[in-house]
Amino acid sequence: MPVCAVLGGQWGDEGKGKIVDVLAEKAHVTARFSGGNNAGHTVMNPEGDFKLHLVPSGIFWPEGMAVIGNGVVVDPDALLEEIGGLRGRGVDLDGRLLVSDRCHLVMPYHVVLDELGEAARGDQAIGTTGKGIGPAYTDKAARIGIRAADLFDLEALYPRLERVMGHHNAIIEKVYDAAPVSLAETFDRCKGWASALRPFVGAVEHVVYNAVGAGKTVLLEGAQGAMLDLDHGTYPYVTSSHPTIGGASTGLGLLPRDFDSILGVFKAYSTRVGSGPFLTELFDETGDLIRELAQEFGTTTGRPRRVGWFDSVAARYSARVNGYTSLVLTRLDVLDSLDNIKLCVAYELEGKRVEDFPGSAAVLERCKPIYEDFPGWDGATAGVTNIEDLPEGALRYVRRLEELSGLPIDVISTGPYRHEVVTVRQVV
Ligand code: GDP
DSSP states (O other): OOEEEEEEOSSSOSSHHHHHHHHGGGOSEEEEOSOOTTOOEEEEETTEEEEESSSOGGGGSTTSEEEEOTTSEEOHHHHHHHHHHHHHTTOOOTTTEEEETTOEEOOHHHHHHHHHHHHHTGGGOOOOOSSSHHHHHHHHHTTOOOBGGGGGOHHHHHHHHHHHHHHHHHIIIIITOOOOOOHHHHHHHHHHHHHHHGGGEEOHHHHHHHHHHTTOOEEEEOOSOGGGOTTTSSTTSSOSSOOSHHHHHHTTTOOGGGOOEEEEEEESSEEEOSSSOOTTBOOSHHHHHHHHHHTOBOTTTOOBOEEEOEEHHHHHHHHHHHTOSEEEEEOGGGGTTOSEEEEEEEEEETTEEEOSOOSOHHHHHHOEEEEEEEEOOSSOOTTOOSGGGSOHHHHHHHHHHHHHHTSOEEEEEOSSBTTOEEESSOOO
């Protein structure tokens, strides 16, 4: 299975980090292709408990390479902090971590613009992580971004930085009435990043291309989720990149024909961080219970996550957009102590049944979920590693999710640790 993509099927935080850590044992290369350090991937394995924001979660298997593709925007300070943290805990990165020289950098003025822009949106705020990711992608599309490669030609960088910062500082001062970002300080930081990042920057696309050409296993680690995709998500309450399979292609230079398996990772329920429509959201004590049981607080922001039931209309849409070959179900154990579980099978809009996910956030807001009731199960799924050991009721829930999504569930995660997993079918 040379290329296997692990993609978020919902609104992010599905547990992709854990799944990538599990599957990376067999990978020669693990790659990120979109997003930035707004992602927060949690990995719990014999090395310890880790929260990764930029470094791919395959880094813990010493034989593999971990690469950050051109589609990712990189905050150099955040990356260096993560590298330092991993090294400090004994994870060997030398010669194993490579960042594409085509990656756009998240600059200090992007963080300032992100915070000011979000505050100015008032009650129309998107709920960004405030890490400068959106403004960095905006500059990329506007062709005024600074890329990792630019750090290694400081002479050419200075006049570009001067022009770009002149533009952004005019907005910061005149539109937002805030203090400008210092050009001299920013340039000094670029000099520091140039030397600190030198060993980690290179031509990622060739590493990936060569691995694919040699039939080696390349594992792609999605960030965020399909429903937050800039085009396919609930616009404007979306992220500024493409966490879907198309983003995996452009974000690494892979050809569509290279993909052998595309895994959609779904929680057994749903969560969403930030604003935007979320039809199955729970506002009652069941929602609070799930949030507490599952510790649904953002890895990057610490914000409480919005919690709701599994939405199979969204899941079917996510499967269409991504072409999943199969699914991974995570956090089934979180539902262990519930007496009743609901499953959204369709929506209702103005008296009509809706099976297809609407393209407009405003239309979506007017839809109501149609639920199927599911009894809770006797016994625990927590820590189960064998499908025969799943309680009957839990298995029935899994089978119904398969029916509703039209896809097999090949992996079931039953806890946060690496070993807490049921492999129904080998996927890599
Ligand atoms: P990611 O961004 O998709 O990698 O997901 P996050 O790391 O933000 O959130 C997933 C959380 O769920 C982390 O705290 C994981 O340790 C945890 N997790 C992953 N799989 C499971 C599981 O099957 N059961 C439980 N209880 N926790 C899980």
